[in-house]
Amino acid sequence: MxxxxxxxxxxxxxxxxxxxxxxxxxxxxxxxxxxxxxxxxxxxxxxxxxxxxxxxxxxxxxxxxxxESDGTVLDMRYTSSSIVARDDREAPAYDRHRYTPHAAPGHRAPMTWLTPDKALYDLFGLDFTLLCLSASAEAITMRDALAAALAKRGVPTTSLDLPIDGLRQLYDADLVLIRPDFQIAWRSGCQPSTPDRIVDLVCGYLQKEEVSER
Missing domain, CATH: 1.20.5 (Single alpha-helices involved in coiled-coils or other helix-helix interfaces)
Incomplete structure (x- = not known):
């Protein structure tokens, strides 16, 4: 890493x-x-x-x-990193003056207020955070499998279940894996898509060009 x-x-x-x-x-x-x-x-x-x-x-x-430098300060894009997933969805153009939240791997996790006195960031753990934004059976099954794969690798992870419509729309995914620096490492819909390979990628055991699942 x-x-x-x-x-x-x-x-x-x-x-x-x-x-x-x-x-x-x-x-x-x-x-x-x-x-x-x-x-x-x-x-x-x-x-x-x-x-x-x-x-x-x-x-x-x-x-x-x-x-007027919100883009300079907040729009940190690590999309060429070898330890974040590949996401083919189009990202907003970089603008040094303005920051447009975008929840793709390699981008900063979008911040929002859950209540007037509770910020989403306040709930993130000190290490990895696994954010589950759907109550569907498929999302819960994948959450549990990914949490188990992270635990098997000894990766400290905080799991958050927040099936809130607005939050799901903001992150455009059912599951999101967030690094300790609040950069997104992976989200559902990206490659790789199997728990063990996701953990291998974000921990540096699997190079992004090796990912072949479609």
Whole structure:
């Protein structure tokens, strides 16, 4: 599993670095404009007020990306990781300014409030969390089989049964396996689909390209 750490985070690191450099260039451009206009602005008068307004507008526009950065902060996509399942469902396009929750493997588990004072994240365990979002017999059978496979491998897991319609729609799956870092490792409908192979994959014993079930 340690071998996955660098590949998972390297792409995010480069993305964040590039966005930070872009923010710096914007700020430097604004500061240069302010420096060039300072003497006129300090002189006062209608012309100074007009220039000051233009500089203020430019500074606000150039600094906005570093404050409107929900995508940068929350949209951590580890989809090329060797220890998350393969999911062919289309993901929303990355937007550095906005975060769109998406419950595919390799993405952050979507957060929601179950009650005004209880967050879903508060229920996740310290290790893996197996989220069951359906009360169907098929989902319960798979939950038990996957929990047994995780236990056989010695993987500490918290099981949560939350058959709530809105939550099922948010995660678009009956079962979801969530890592300690709140990234999704697997969800039903993905490959692999058998308990032992799911655990082998998320624990690093099975490389994603080896998964052949259809």
């Amino acid at each position: 340690l071998d996955s750490y660098d590949p998972e985070r390297r792409e995010i690191l480069f993305r964040t670095r590039d966005e930070a450099l872009d923010n710096l260039k914007r700020l430097l451009r604004g500061f240069s404009m302010l420096k060039e206009s300072a003497s006129v602005i300090e002189g006062g008068g209608a012309a100074a007020d007009e220039i000051a307004a233009k500089v203020a507008e430019a500074l606000a526009e150039d600094s906005a990306p570093q404050w």
